[in-house]
Amino acid sequence: MQTTGQLTGRQSGSVQIITTQCVIAGSGPGGLMLGLLLARAGVDVIVLEKHPDFLRDFRGDTVHPATLDIIDKLGLLDELLKVPHTQAPKLHAEIGGQNVTIADFSRLPVKCRFIAFMPQWDFLNFLAREANKLPNFRLVMSAKVTGLIENNGRIEGLMAETPAGITEIKAQLVVGADGRNSLVRAKAGLESTSFGAPSDVLWIRLSHQPEDPPYTMGHGGPRQGFVMVDRGEYWQCGYVVRKGSFAQVKEKGLEAFRQAVAEVSPLSPDRVEEITSWDEVHLLSIRIDRLNRWWRSGLLCIGDAAHAMSPIGGFGVNLAIQDAVAAANILAVPLRKGTLNDRHLMQVEKRRVFPTKAIQKIQLMMQSSSKKRRNSDVKRSGPPAFVKGIARWPILAHLAGRLVGMGVRREKLRSSLFKTR
Template structure:
């Protein structure tokens, strides 16, 4: 699946984006619609990877609507969640309510990320100045006179150089681009990891998309239609200990916190069906250097709970396109524009990470005093006590700290 022949030794473009996740593809689509020649490189041959952030937030749906693509997107199979729920002490509690959001779509769309990425790539491919190179792994950056001037990627047909006035690192929390650029990372740690697995979905299962239980672990469920994507939260770095106790002990632990029937966990037959997601929260001290910008998880890794990472990546992409599309198109990119993107997105990033760290601090204290106190984190208990707070969490989850709107004038002025 390749638009640009990888056998070309050199490709010249106006912007090369490393990574075809939600942020990278959204940026590529927006820049191409604004008249910028853009090339996206992706190290995998397709988008088919399990257990990725699969939430399309109301703010993202608004962006898709601005682009005139909402009707087509909602034809892609998905589950709509106007509220998120948790089980607390056997009682179903709404922890996030999107019904009062000032948006067209007052729900989160749970859609397999590969379907969402396929949709963005399909729409972007309709534009003659959008190019995507699959099976192209970034191996190095090209530097010229102190500026980043492109990247080098390894493909099945050999190495390819892609030269551009701007390289964008959208290649996730293990970003090669940010490492090769020597950008300094500030890490804030995380007390938990998540073990992902699949359990079958039966007609009489609970009608909610999230659940929590137990004094030490949480349990998250995402409705995929014919199966549940389940996340079991464990102490940071404890997966080896969990495995040492055996698969049967693990099934019993999951059954104890899952609202599904206990025999359902028998579907977890081996450790091959349990996938570790190592949670960490970090961000770059500077998101850019001359000729290079990082966005999304490459700039700021988030905890996966709540889907904040996907939402922030999309918002970063919109802000970057709004600020950079005209300078790129007119060949007058300057450092101040890259700094402006970071300045625009720094506050919502820091505020969201601060919120996640506060939530994790509450969880850590709860774990340390588990013999005296059980149940879900204090912020979840607070929402259960004061239901009106569910609208506030709905706004934070659905829109984020600062939502972005597409600069349609920049897309039309070509």
């Protein structure tokens, strides 16, 4: 599959100069979805990705019902579901040796009442393939953003190192969709507020064996600080640790770490022997923050670049997609007509800031019990309080399914705007 577009423009010395209507830094779920939608609405779009491919492990791989609904409205659902994936109509946790449903998607008002567990690189390759069919869309891999172009306080484009050389891309709008360590938001001087996070996650791979627990559609939910995602041939497992404690975990030695994992994993104890070195343990530093303002004149941030999320609930990918849909709904026409102004960017933030605040608040509440445990002299065990509550009142599993599957504010496509042109 071809995922790299060619940048062509006029030369000014050793710098290539290109003009487009919108340039997006970052080809994660939010960036690619926004690029696809704008291109289908007739906007000229360039998406830049600093890596040569999408093959990076331990990234969010949950495609939520709300996102599947967007794909369906675009007429692409049948093709997406041909991509290898696992469907989870429910999410589970193990409490006292019993498998308990903590999120049930069966009553959602959408066609796909399940989460699709799909490696993110496959999902991104799918979006890129569909977008590349459009003549006004270009995805450029190995393109590293180095700075912004500013004129009288307005952002008018960006500079990048691309396979074609140093490139200046002028555009009505620059979108930062380049993740929680966004260079775009840093270069734009946008300030954020951090809300902290009491935990980190250590990601590992363990083999998938026939005798493994038969979780619904192969997914095991949180079990005393341990999460499992079925990747077919292996389990992607996350072991939750206290914030900043990875060095201490390593000091205790690999055998102690294997034993700790075995104590909370539902897999057979000998499975942890597959962890043979610390090179196989990957740290995800959890951070929750949000930009105080998501935009400047000529620039907008979405997804993790605007609001870093905890992996709890898998909300990050869905929020980024919803940001992209809201941005496309509001910005497509003014971009196409050349009438984009600050009011449009303000509307995007206003539309998306409430659901972002709500989800982050929920994540912080879900993590508060873990913080209390750390500060307590009494060592407690067992699942978080919210999981116990859902186990006690099963109807809450449907409410949790609604929250996880659809989010706080579901964005709907203006379908007439995004028909293939």
